Amino acid sequence: MQPHPNVRAVQDALDAATARDGSGGPAIVRLLPDAVHTAAAAAEALGVSVGAITNSLVFDADGTPLLVLTSGAHRVDTAGLSASLGVTRLRRATPDFVRTHTGQVIGGVAPLGHPAPLRTLVDTALAGHPEVWAAGGVPRAVFPTTYAELLRITTGTPAEVA
Template sequence: MSSLAHPAIRKVTTALSEAGLLAAARGVRVLDQEVRTAAQAAAVVGVPVGAIANSLVFDADGEPLLVLTSGAHRADPVLLAELANVARVRRADPDFVRTATGQAIGGVAPVGHPAPLRTLVDRALADHPVVWAAAGHPKAVFPTTCAELAALTGGAVVPVAVADGSAVR
């Protein structure tokens, strides 16, 4: 598959280019295998798992909430609800994710969705000079930075992790 073959990858590449992130758009890598987890992506790309920007979609009182979290962290739904100023945040099911993003779980990109999503960006991503995010398909990733992710999505850079491991990844 070329980077232009899949419609979701094309949408992401176009969104990156339109945002002026030409290096990210040109850096989209289509991998030989699907990388549906941060650990898989880190192994294939050759970076620490913390340098993978997981795109997690949550149901925040019925509205989608995109959380770009470090692959080394688990997002805390209670903390996310507080940050998003909603009563409840829970992990979205695959149909909710596909409707909100136009992309399948395991390949959800920060952009390229039918409409912009409210977004939170894990501040731990700033610990890495380059982070890798999904590019709309489980075989596609692109290089970026925490600051670019925040600017690209309009997301707030916040802590999303908890120490006890009880949250979701």
């Protein structure tokens, strides 16, 4: 069975990130038996703590997409983040905005594999886990990685987001 095009795009982006710097083997996107639309559902399916799940949240920051990769145990402090970024309005993006900028649907947004790179913030709380799990382009696809790898493969900026 051929993988979903979004899963293929994420795997290709992971492979390309590894090839660019010659680091160890790339992460492999895995398909779970069922869709996991929440951090709690993903944690249960994987047998890990909810804090080790990387939520990929897309925000509309004054009309520009902002990807925030946050621990599943956190809620983003949008007022604080807006102030620290110097944006007038930071709000959760609509499903259409998310799909336009990521090519993926809410519940399956990966940290990479988008049509164009997104400005990305990576929650420093994820550094407290030796392994974290991120979405792989569709709600039942995931891949394991580390905080350091998330920073590298997304060219993200470490941030306290909660």
